[in-house]
Amino acid sequence: MGITAKPMQRAAAAAKKVTVLGATGSIGWSTLDLIDSHSGSFDVEALTANTNVTALAANAVKHRAGLAVIGDEALYGDLKQALSGTGVEAAAGQRALVEAAERPADLVVAGIVGAAGLGPTLAAIRRGAVVALANKECLVCAGDLVLAEVERSGATLLPVDSEHNAIYQVFDFERPDTVDRIILTASGGPCRDLPLAEMAAVSPAQALAHPNWDMGDKISIDSATMMNKGLELIEASYLFPVPQERIDVLVHPQSVVHSLVSYVDGSVLAQLGAPDMRTPIAYALAWPDRIATPTQRLDLAQIGKLSFAAPDPARFPALDLARNALKAGGGAPTVLNAANEVAVEAFLQGRTGFLDIVRIVETVLEQVDDVSMATLADIQSADQRARRLADVAIARLAA
Numbered sequence: 001m002g003i004t005a006k007p008m009q010r011a012a013a014a015a016k017k018v019t020v021l022g023a024t025g026s027i028g029w030s031t032l033d034l035i036d037s038h039s040g041s042f043d044v045e046a047l048t049a050n051t052n053v054t055a056l057a058a059n060a061v062k063h064r065a066g067l068a069v070i071g072d073e074a075l076y077g078d079l080k081q082a083l084s085g086t087g088v089e090a091a092a093g094q095r096a097l098v099e100a101a102e103r104p105a106d107l108v109v110a111g112i113v114g115a116a117g118l119g120p121t122l123a124a125i126r127r128g129a130v131v132a133l134a135n136k137e138c139l140v141c142a143g144d145l146v147l148a149e150v151e152r153s154g155a156t157l158l159p160v161d162s163e164h165n166a167i168y169q170v171f172d173f174e175r176p177d178t179v180d181r182i183i184l185t186a187s188g189g190p191c192r193d194l195p196l197a198e199m200a201a202v203s204p205a206q207a208l209a210h211p212n213w214d215m216g217d218k219i220s221i222d223s224a225t226m227m228n229k230g231l232e233l234i235e236a237s238y239l240f241p242v243p244q245e246r247i248d249v250l251v252h253p254q255s256v257v258h259s260l261v262s263y264v265d266g267s268v269l270a271q272l273g274a275p276d277m278r279t280p281i282a283y284a285l286a287w288p289d290r291i292a293t294p295t296q297r298l299d300l301a302q303i304g305k306l307s308f309a310a311p312d313p314a315r316f317p318a319l320d321l322a323r324n325a326l327k328a329g330g331g332a333p334t335v336l337n338a339a340n341e342v343a344v345e346a347f348l349q350g351r352t353g354f355l356d357i358v359r360i361v362e363t364v365l366e367q368v369d370d371v372s373m374a375t376l377a378d379i380q381s382a383d384q385r386a387r388r389l390a391d392v393a394i395a396r397l398a399a
Contacts (some may be wrong), residue, residue: 015043018285019103021120023047024055024110026162026216027134030278031109031285032059038291045105048097048112048120051075057082059188064088067103069096071116077122098123107285109160110135113218114341115383117143122376128153132284134160136235141334142379143238157239160285163232164239165280166258166271176241181243183260184232185252185270186311187212189224191354192253196315202354204347212275214254221344225357226311230322231340234333237326249319251309256298274298300378318358321365330370331382338386339393346394356397364389 018035022028028047035042044063049056049073052211057079060068067089070079072129072259076092083090091099099235101123109132117135126133126149133139138146150157159165163184172178190209191199207224208217215223222228229249237244250260254284255275264269273279276295286290313320325332343360346352352360373379 006179015041016107016130016285017043017045017105018107018109019046019100019105019124020044020103020109020111021048021097021117021124022050022113022134023059023205024049024052025111025218025342026214027109027111027277027281031111032063032283034278034282034285034293035063035293037294042285043293046100047146047336048100048104050112052114052337053078053082053270054171059087059090060088061086067091068102068177069093070098071097081138094119101129101206102127102216106130107132109281109284111160113137113216114140115337119376122149125155125157126153128155130156130158130282130287132158132160134281136161136164136231137337139235139238140231140337141383142373142376143234143333145376147238156398158287159239160277160280160284161177161232161235162275162277162280164236165260165283167236167240167261168389169271170261170269171240172263178264179240179242179261180264181246181248181262182236182240182242183248183250183262184229184236185250185255185257185259185308186229187223187255188251188253188311189226191224191315192251199266199315200353200355204350207354213255215277217348218341221347222358224354225318226316227322227340227358227361229311230318230325231337232321233322234326244323249311254301254303254306256303256306273300274301288342309345318361321358321362325365328370331368331373331379332365332370335359335365335368335371335386338383341392342387342390343394352394352397356394360393360397362391363393 020028046058046067047065048069051077069091073093080090097120101120110121111134115137118138207381208220210220222399247361257270260270274296278293278295282293325336339361343357
């Protein structure tokens with residue numbers, strides 16, 4: 001099962017109502033920057049954030065949002081005070097995040113990082129919304145459930161990850177049998193040229209210093225370990241009707257070719273662009289049309305050379321770990337994601353080493369048997385158990 005391209009029915013002159021889940025993260029900032037650039041084309045219905053009250057309130061007022069939601073309930077008073085007299089409704093907590101996703105927006109940008117974004121994203125899907133999916137963890141953790149809800153509600157998923165958005169733009173959904181392979185490109189991150197012997201000593205600052213992309217902390221670390229590409233491989237298996245064994249990964253340091261689709265006749269179609277998330281976000285915002293963006297235009301003559309290489313499994317074992325989790329199915333991808341989120345946070349806090357991230361995930365996967373994943377409660381239970389096991393593994397490494 002996969003997604004299909006469907007036209008959105010709306011009046012050409014009407015402003016599109018947009019809700020941004022995760023408005024103060026990198027995806028949220030880029031989305032609001034584009035909305036600023038197209039005054040009159042978009043109305044902001046609701047904005048959410050986890051803890052950044054100041055930025056959330058400022059953006060809610062600036063864009064005249066109907067609702068602003070802070071995920072941390074302890075910050076409700078601060079948000080309410082910041083929005084006093086502005087006409088913007090304030091709310092807080094997990095239920096409020098879901099309610100924000102349920103509001104009647106034409107497009108919901110799902111930009112909450114990690115498994116925390118699953119509940120609100122499912123809420124938007126269940127009401128049949130067009131969802132710009134920037135949260136790959138939703139499909140990694142709950143791909144079967146998410147696609148079942150898409151099928152039931154008639155919702156549309158527009159992938160915002162640059163790789164999946166690239167594939168979406170060149171994939172023949174009407175003739176998927178003509179597709180031979182999907183090829184996800186990966187920059188290789190900041191450690192791509194570092195000798196393997198030196199990778200154990202990589203610091204959070206080094207791992208966060210991505211050479212091409214400006215991303216949040218968690219995604220930046222995932223890029224450094226290439227777990228991000230492993231998660232994207234799992235996401236692609238749900239988004240596109242191609243068997244998992246025909247989804248490849250290719251290291252492309254320039255981040256110009258964002259991904260490719262190979263067809264049975266030997267043709268290979270690719271989407272190219274400067275490494276700027278505003279391009280795929282703009283595609284989702286305007287779909288099925290296109291809008292101008294302030295992004296740097298691609299000058300291939302200036303770039304001069306595009307290089308590609310197969311990923312080194314010894315340097316980046318996260319890729320095989322993710323692929324094996326996908327093959328195992330059941331709760332394995334959910335466990336993989338949960339353990340990785342905990343391990344990445346521990347690394348950022350200086351409680352574990354860079355190479356320990358993948359070791360911790362592997363340790364947790366070895367301890368979890370196949371479990372039922374039929375409901376959201378099942379998924380949340382597997383997620384929480386994996387987090388507890390990851391905490392234990394981190395404590396043992398520190399002992």
